[in-house]
Amino acid sequence: MPLELIKRPEHSRLMAIASPIIAISLTVAAGAILFAAMGHDPASALYFYFIDPLSTGWSLEELVSKATPLVLIGVGLAVCFISNNWNIGAEGQYTFGAIAGSTIPIYFWEWDSVLVLPLMMIMGMIGGAAYGAIPALLKTRFGTNEILTSLMLVYVAGLFLDWLVRGPWRDPGGFNFPESRDFSEAAILPSLTGGAMHWGAVFAVIAVVVVAILLARTIKGFEVRVIGQSGRAGAFAGFSRARMTYFAFLLSGALAGLAGIATVSGSVQQLQPVISPGYGFTAIIVAFLGRLNPVGVLIAGLMLALTYLGGEAAQVTMGVSDKLARVFQGMLLFFVLGCDTLILYRFRLVRSRGPHAPCVSPANLKPVKDVP
Amino acid sequence: MTTVEAILLTVITAATPLMIAAIGELVVERSGVLNLGVEGMMIMGAVMGFAGAQWTGNAYLGVVIGILAGAAFSLLFAFLTLTLVANQVATGLALTLLGLGLSGMIGESFVGQPGIKLDPIVIPGLSAIPFLGPVLFSQDLIVYASFALIFGVSWFLFRTRAGLTLRSVGDNHVSAHSLGIAVIRVRYLAVLFGGACAGLAGAQLSVVYTPQWIENMTAGRGWIALALVVFASWRPWRIVAGAYLFGAVTIAQFHAQAIGLKIPSQFLSSLPYLATILVLVLISRNRRLTLINTPAALGKSFVAER
Numbered sequence: 001m002p003l004e005l006i007k008r009p010e011h012s013r014l015m016a017i018a019s020p021i022i023a024i025s026l027t028v029a030a031g032a033i034l035f036a037a038m039g040h041d042p043a044s045a046l047y048f049y050f051i052d053p054l055s056t057g058w059s060l061e062e063l064v065s066k067a068t069p070l071v072l073i074g075v076g077l078a079v080c081f082i083s084n085n086w087n088i089g090a091e092g093q094y095t096f097g098a099i100a101g102s103t104i105p106i107y108f109w110e111w112d113s114v115l116v117l118p119l120m121m122i123m124g125m126i127g128g129a130a131y132g133a134i135p136a137l138l139k140t141r142f143g144t145n146e147i148l149t150s151l152m153l154v155y156v157a158g159l160f161l162d163w164l165v166r167g168p169w170r171d172p173g174g175f176n177f178p179e180s181r182d183f184s185e186a187a188i189l190p191s192l193t194g195g196a197m198h199w200g201a202v203f204a205v206i207a208v209v210v211v212a213i214l215l216a217r218t219i220k221g222f223e224v225r226v227i228g229q230s231g232r233a234g235a236f237a238g239f240s241r242a243r244m245t246y247f248a249f250l251l252s253g254a255l256a257g258l259a260g261i262a263t264v265s266g267s268v269q270q271l272q273p274v275i276s277p278g279y280g281f282t283a284i285i286v287a288f289l290g291r292l293n294p295v296g297v298l299i300a301g302l303m304l305a306l307t308y309l310g311g312e313a314a315q316v317t318m319g320v321s322d323k324l325a326r327v328f329q330g331m332l333l334f335f336v337l338g339c340d341t342l343i344l345y346r347f348r349l350v351r352s353r354g355p356h357a358p359c360v361s362p363a364n365l366k367p368v369k370d371v372p
Numbered sequence: 373m374t375t376v377e378a379i380l381l382t383v384i385t386a387a388t389p390l391m392i393a394a395i396g397e398l399v400v401e402r403s404g405v406l407n408l409g410v411e412g413m414m415i416m417g418a419v420m421g422f423a424g425a426q427w428t429g430n431a432y433l434g435v436v437i438g439i440l441a442g443a444a445f446s447l448l449f450a451f452l453t454l455t456l457v458a459n460q461v462a463t464g465l466a467l468t469l470l471g472l473g474l475s476g477m478i479g480e481s482f483v484g485q486p487g488i489k490l491d492p493i494v495i496p497g498l499s500a501i502p503f504l505g506p507v508l509f510s511q512d513l514i515v516y517a518s519f520a521l522i523f524g525v526s527w528f529l530f531r532t533r534a535g536l537t538l539r540s541v542g543d544n545h546v547s548a549h550s551l552g553i554a555v556i557r558v559r560y561l562a563v564l565f566g567g568a569c570a571g572l573a574g575a576q577l578s579v580v581y582t583p584q585w586i587e588n589m590t591a592g593r594g595w596i597a598l599a600l601v602v603f604a605s606w607r608p609w610r611i612v613a614g615a616y617l618f619g620a621v622t623i624a625q626f627h628a629q630a631i632g633l634k635i636p637s638q639f640l641s642s643l644p645y646l647a648t649i650l651v652l653v654l655i656s657r658n659r660r661l662t663l664i665n666t667p668a669a670l671g672k673s674f675v676a677e678r
Contacts, residue, residue, distance in 0.1 A: 138652075143657075144653050144656040148648065159642045160642070281465075334466050334470065337452055338452050
């Protein structure tokens with residue numbers, strides 16, 4: 001291999017900031033190639049995809065409403081990933097939160113009170129947290145891999161929602177469409193400005209501030225970091241790994257649940273078989289692009305919301321597939337992960353190297369390091 | 373053909389992709405690499421397998437193209453995690469997300485098109501055996517290949533020097549390196565093999581199981597395959613048991629509907645996922661078994677300092 005990695009003596013501060021920017025540039029460049037390959041003019045395609053959606057107030061509001069669930073879920077996942085808990089089932093927690101919160105407008109649709117919305121939001125958070133508690137319980141009690149269990153629960157939650165809206169929760173006056181009844185006025189999160197941007201955006205900003213303070217200024221935040229870097233070191237400090245697993249899953253589950261009920265109440269305004277274009281998975285990209293930092297997550301959430309919006313715009317203006325958004329998102333995560341190497345390592349080009357040197361003599365043994 | 377034979381045939385068809393994807397991932401994990409991108413490589417195999425069959429008019433060529441697509445896709449993962457030492461869990465997720473998006477885009481024009489199905493190969497003589505014949509010896513090539521793969525991998529890992537090398541890399545890459553083993557090269561090859569297997573498993577879905585292209589048609593099978601590797605505690609032959617168990621669970625839902633059970637279809641459809649969780653819990657409860665069998669360097673990156 002002509003490429004060799006040299007470990008830097010310490011983290012590169014410059015690269016920590018530059019790496020997401022390099023990653024975004026590379027994604028845009030790859031996007032240009034992709035557009036050219038599909039027979040579109042890359043410059044105008046990129047304009048329609050990434051710039052045009054930012055040019056009107058209407059679409060800016062749309063951007064914020066799509067960023068809302070991404071940021072809410074993303075900050076929770078950041079806490080999970082820092083503490084080494086791999087919750088990749090946020091999509092399921094989002095769905096379950098939406099279902100739990102919707103019980104009020106569906107069973108008590110005539111109830112008109114200022115209590116309706118706060119109750120819905122709390123129910124959503126409880127629903128999401130409860131669903132997130134399942135993989136945490138299985139991990140701490142039985143040592144079951146949380147990646148696989150949390151992911152399997154996504155499919156289960158989706159099927160459960162599907163059953164609800166086609167079965168017991170189907171709108172009695174809805175001509176057999178698989179939809180719940182429309183939420184009443186009291187159960188709809190008000191818009192902030194009259195457009196698509198609703199109160200969920202405020203929740204997202206609050207979540208960012210609270211988690212930022214939690215991580216930077218509290219003992220709990222310190223615990224999150226210590227356990228994430230070395231569970232053993234955390235145990236010596238008296239921190240419980242099991243309690244941290246619950247904390248991370250309950251927090252991220254609650255935030256995902258809030259994202260679910262806020263989006264259903266503020267944007268969809270009823271339950272449908274599909275209530276998310278994959279927000280729970282895209283939020284994983286958001287968390288990494290934001291470098292697992294709450295403020296970074298806020299910025300990254302807006303960027304990824306733009307890929308959704310650009311995808312819709314490009315479909316209308318150029319007739320390209322709406323699947324393009326997911327391709328962009330996947331590429332972005334690849335480039336982010338690849339560029340992060342630059343923070344810890346330098347590259348060196350090696351002209352030629354002999355065959356892999358076997359070092360049988362102990363004198364030739366070269367130090368080798370594990371990278372966690 | 374009796375009903376029992378018909379049920380067994382569908383179980384085999386449902387179990388085969390799980391078995392192939394899982395045996396590929398088993399080799400990857402035995403080399404110490406955790407590739408969570410099985411779902412992504414599988415869906416790429418499915419869409420390219422279907423596309424290949426359409427372009428060439430030949431289902432076998434389609435399968436070959438599916439295999440190549442899975443392998444090519446796995447190289448992306450290998451480059452990131454092995455050369456650039458990126459986090460394996462995150463990169464695997466990235467591979468899955470990209471695969472689901474890319475396959476949806478590539479396959480958009482194929483939606484609703486009838487596909488070309490792989491014909492079964494009836495083995496003369498053996499297929500005439502009552503009951504066993506039609507079930508075991510009139511299958512398509514991929515079913516035979518799935519058993520050949522299990523046998524081959526089992527032999528390779530535990531009966532050859534190269535297999536020992538691969539396992540040593542997965543258990544202790546530092547020692548392996550100091551013995552002069554090219555750790556990264558071994559892992560590249562293992563990941564590539566896993567990708568090819570996932571591609572084949574995906575192609576089976578779009579060329580045999582349901583010969584058409586449906587978006588997200590893998591429906592979590594890549595993840596179930598990952599769970600199967602844990603279930604099998606990294607032993608090749610146990611994958612057969614696991615895959616057939618899950619094949620049976622998948623098929624049971626269709627038959628339950630056919631009998632007219634009054635259970636909503638969504639609950640039956642969630643059975644394979646719930647069964648996966650249950651099986652994982654049962655296996656991981658026995659910590660000693662898991663600890664002994666898990667490749668010790670699983671998921672750890674390796675950089676040789678010079």
